[in-house]
Amino acid sequence: MTVESVRPVTHGTEEPREAPLAGGAVPVLGHGLKLVRDPLAFMSGLRAHGDVVRLRLGPKTVYAVTTPELTGALALSPGYRIDGPLWESLEGLLGKEGVATANGPRHRRQRRTIQPAFRLDAIPAYGPVMEEEAHALTGRWRPGETVDCTSESFRVAVRIAARCLLRGDYMDERAERLSVDLATVFRGMYRRMVVPLGPLYRLPFPANREFNRALADLHLLVDEIVAERRTSGQKPDDLLTALLEATDDNGEPIGEQEIHDQVVAILTPGSETVASTIMWLLQVLAEHPEHAEKVRAEVESVTGGRPVGFADVRALRHTNNVVVEAMRLRPAVWILTRRAVNETVLGGYRIPAGADIVYSPYAVQRDALSYDRHLDFDPDRWLPERAKEVPKHAMSPFSVGNRKCPSDHFSMAQLTLITAAVSAKYRFEQADGSDDTTRVGITLRPQRLLLKPVPW
Template identity: 60%
Template sequence: MALSPDYIIAGPLWESLESLLGKEGVATANGPLHRRQRRTIQPAFKLDAIPAYGPVMAEEAYALVERWGSGKVLDVTAESFRAAVRIAARCLMRGSYMDARADRICADLTALFSGMYQRMMVPLGPLYKLPLPANREFNRALADLHVLVDEIVADRRASGQKPDDLLTALLEAKDDNGDPIGEQEIHDQVIAILTPGSETVGSTIMSLLLVLTEHPELGDKIRDEVKTVVGDRPVAFDDVRKLTYTANVVTETLRLYPAVWILTRRAVTDTELGGYRIPEGPTSSTVRTRSSTTAGRTSGTRSSTPTAGSRNAPGRAQVRDESVQRGQPEVSQRPFLDGRTHAPHRGDRLRPPLRARGRLRPRPRIGITLRPRRLMLRVLPR
């Protein structure tokens, strides 16, 4: 279904996102337009392009750790999202002006995501136009984000600089007729890359820290691996590929808590799927929060505890997608999502600061992405 031209990315969930992502960005486009856009942005996410992002990732990771004073209670959801936004913005749109604007992007997206899911799931239409405080804050953040993106594009053009980054690729991109792509497409593309990329990366960091809190033995093994591979010096980009156990923990976390938890496709023609006739028009939703290896098994013979060190662990997946094997380009945000980035390492432990009604695990926040709901942790010395 994902690769068939009989289905497109559509449905009420995606259509409600158009106020944020626009209609001409890679996140919402379909067909030939989507394929052309994907070819344009793909070089920025190739493996040989990622080492250039390493210093930014390391700088933001260590800045994050420096804010974690021992004994301090952290709002890990806010901290993780801020780090993800700053990494994505500074890597993909390089320039000294991005440092301050990254925090502004983070503030706008935080306000937008808090209201976007309600608009996706409860389409009340005119009620969202009422001058209520939540609606006003949502509209303010949305307007500021669009203005901010226009400022970033205008400043890059005025500077005359052409660093080897995603924004340069967009400004030099051509359409199918060989003409420069339009201003609206550039605008929508910038938002379509920054917004989902930051949210998915931030959600994955939150889930990973939750897993390490619930299974401290995994954190001990990760720390030992880093000590063995890296020693006492800072982690360098070339070290990351050698941290195999760490990569397995990240992969298993993604299996248990996929940030992108739901996908929808709409049939654009009468077709057939698995022997069943599918008429034109219906939308199919695919929920990704269950593993095919454990779904339907209730006997308790298989645990959902991360088994990152096991050769047979579900998390030991191949790094390539089926789409790659079928000749399709790899997922664009892969280098930011699969854990092969700089991770903060420090000799501390994270613990929930208090027990709320007997619960240590925060309820998940089911929104545009799946992530812990306001994960509060205390930093404790080892």
């Protein structure tokens, strides 16, 4: 994936129009029920109603943007910021001062601090950890024995993020705790976001207790990691050092709370997204043995049979295309929101000041108007000559603009390496009790993927 950049859509002198109301609204709840019942189908159906459409969610009007061109314009425009119910509930749980929820000058300063750790030329330094973790993953599996892909995917994603970005020997035991905590926190967070029944979540039910314990442990872990690095007196060249040494616009060290929230804001989006994508990759390898075989053959032709390494990633073109195609059909981040700073115009439609806007990378990346045989899993559509046909912004799983995921190179490298490492050793079959239907949460992932690794 490369960083795209386009100029925001410009508008003529015509009077801006009122966006049409999407069909199917019912009294009182509007489109809310449909959105809750089947959010993916609902979001995917909206383009038929217009490029920008109004949704009624109870008493509230929300604008949905449906075309690749306008989602790109939205993401690239400074006229929209991160704000609204989704972000407020995230802030309440994870902290208010991290990069993922900040806006304006603080956000720009924070991006400058974290960016060097994710630059393309910084990634090779993470190669040995990525390699070790990818092989440790397959090393834990036994042929024919059921693998719980949810916990395994979480574990490898968290371990890679924690070991690469917050380096340290102490990280082994902590990475395990982190992966268990984050899996629990994400499960509970989505529930709290879509069904915001505040007081109910304070009752001492087992699920609430488990959520609160995991969230508290996550914050405690981050404090421990920061404190330990400080007392060690060491300053390895990593993201944690960059955060500890960061200064604000007046040259003053940033506060403790901001350091804490920054670590949380990097670990949380970095684990669930990668873990969900790994689950889908394993699901794809099980569902399409012909693609699993093609990946295996590519890995063998590149490595000649030795264990695949980070240095091979660039040569693994087909494997990379398998990763991209899996992300097209099952983007971890399936819904994004923004809030209009002032009254503005998007695609000729008036967007009032303060309006919440929503769009779905899932819907955009599966749109029949952008892709031939749009629901087919076809990694070869990313061969250079065919990829040219894909409309701009029709494939942006990492988004674009000032909120673009800083970790696109980091993520693509580990996902390609992991796919290659598991495919070199095994093909996969569904195990008893496996359910690979889509579970909609903060990210998309299979409900409960249980696979049996079978040696080639």
